[in-house]
Amino acid sequence: MKVTIVGAGAVGATTADNLIRRNVAEEIVLLDIKEGFAEGKAQDMAQTAALLGFESKIKGVTNDYLSTSGSTVAVITSGIPRKPGMTREELIGTNANIVKSVVENLVKHSPDIIIVIVSNPMDTMTYLALKSSGLPKNRIIGMGGTLDSARFKYQLSEKLNASAADLNAIVIGGHGDTTMIPLIKHSTWNSIPVTDFLTPEEQGEIVHKTMVGGATLTSLIGTSAWYAPGAATAAVVESIVRDQGKLFTASVYLEGEFGQEDINLGVPVIINKKGWDRIVPIQLDEEDKEKFNKSAEAVRTMNNVLKEIKAL
Numbered sequence: 001m002k003v004t005i006v007g008a009g010a011v012g013a014t015t016a017d018n019l020i021r022r023n024v025a026e027e028i029v030l031l032d033i034k035e036g037f038a039e040g041k042a043q044d045m046a047q048t049a050a051l052l053g054f055e056s057k058i059k060g061v062t063n064d065y066l067s068t069s070g071s072t073v074a075v076i077t078s079g080i081p082r083k084p085g086m087t088r089e090e091l092i093g094t095n096a097n098i099v100k101s102v103v104e105n106l107v108k109h110s111p112d113i114i115i116v117i118v119s120n121p122m123d124t125m126t127y128l129a130l131k132s133s134g135l136p137k138n139r140i141i142g143m144g145g146t147l148d149s150a151r152f153k154y155q156l157s158e159k160l161n162a163s164a165a166d167l168n169a170i171v172i173g174g175h176g177d178t179t180m181i182p183l184i185k186h187s188t189w190n191s192i193p194v195t196d197f198l199t200p201e202e203q204g205e206i207v208h209k210t211m212v213g214g215a216t217l218t219s220l221i222g223t224s225a226w227y228a229p230g231a232a233t234a235a236v237v238e239s240i241v242r243d244q245g246k247l248f249t250a251s252v253y254l255e256g257e258f259g260q261e262d263i264n265l266g267v268p269v270i271i272n273k274k275g276w277d278r279i280v281p282i283q284l285d286e287e288d289k290e291k292f293n294k295s296a297e298a299v300r301t302m303n304n305v306l307k308e309i310k311a312l
């Protein structure tokens with residue numbers, strides 16, 4: 001099985017590294033527009049095989065889509081990341097054209113492909129990929145909710161002094177500083193509601209820190225994060241390739257689910273060899289429903305920008 005990653009930068013290379021170490025795919029193709037860049041990263045990673053003991057092959061190419069032919073899954077991490085003080089939404093002008101042309105090239109060479117979108121603003125880039133490719137909705141997945149849920153578990157684990165692996169917690173809604181919705185009332189520590197252990201103030205702090213998780217790292221590092229984004233992307237790809245049927249939150253096309261339509265937004269889904277297989281319903285209270293609708297409104301505003309900049 002072949003997995004292509006377009007964009008050999010920080011997140012793309014980290015995704016490849018996570019996949020290769022676990023032998024998720026027989027072959028990984030890393031593609032970048034920058035001459036020699038993907039080739040170099042691929043060779044560097046391949047040279048860890050003797051040390052780490054994996055069998056996967058990795059090949060780097062410069063804009064050569066023929067090499068991506070017959071890919072089962074592609075990850076799109078091409079585009080610019082934000083700098084401190086910026087929002088993800090500000091990247092739309094540059095990234096929309098990049099994502100659109102990358103999708104076109106991928107589909108031309110692998111018509112049955114499943115595409116995992118990472119590039120920001122992620123929900124809108126996922127919507128763009130769906131609308132411009134004409135692929136069935138189940139084959140386009142935005143991975144942001146998987147990352148945001150991992151960050152939510154990190155914040156909970158820090159406050160509760162618990163193992164992150166013992167926590168069950170998800171973030172739905174958009175992948176934006178103000179649009180994500182960490183569902184703290186639904187979160188558990190090995191089946192016990194986390195709200196039993198946290199004051200309302202502590203709960204509010206955890207939710208806030210989760211929402212601005214990406215912005216916090218961007219201001220510390222000077223560019224956006226890659227370790228957790230790469231691990232989250234690899235987890236989604238692995239669930240597809242190995243047909244694991246794991247439940248992740250991911251940005252998928254809604255047609256009435258959660259009261260929204262014609263939009264890609266983060267909801268709980270099962271991910272297997274079909275892409276995202278089905279949406280898992282969850283009972284939201286009035287407060288969370290309102291937050292979800294507001295999140296949808298903000299993402300829809302960004303989707304409308306696609307028309308203004310003639311990307312759609």
Ligand SMILES: NC(=O)C1=CN([C@@H]2O[C@H](COP(=O)(O)OP(=O)(O)OC[C@H]3O[C@@H](n4cnc5c(N)ncnc54)[C@H](O)[C@@H]3O)[C@@H](O)[C@H]2O)C=CC1
Nearest residue numbers: 007009010011032033078079080081118119120122144229
């Ligand atoms: N959805 C999420 O959870 C996350 C999204 N991101 C987003 O992922 C994207 C990538 O971030 P980084 O890897 O940190 O950036 P980066 O700058 O390290 O890498 C981006 C790469 O894309 C390449 N590229 C640009 N145009 C291309 C094209 N047309 N074809 C092929 N390659 C092209 C560049 O040469 C560069 O190597 C950004 O938009 C960032 O905002 C980053 C982290 C998490």
Ligand SMILES: O=C([O-])CC(=O)C(=O)O
Nearest residue numbers: 082088214215218224225
């Ligand atoms: O913060 C950013 O711009 C990159 C990203 O989406 C994340 O790390 O969540």
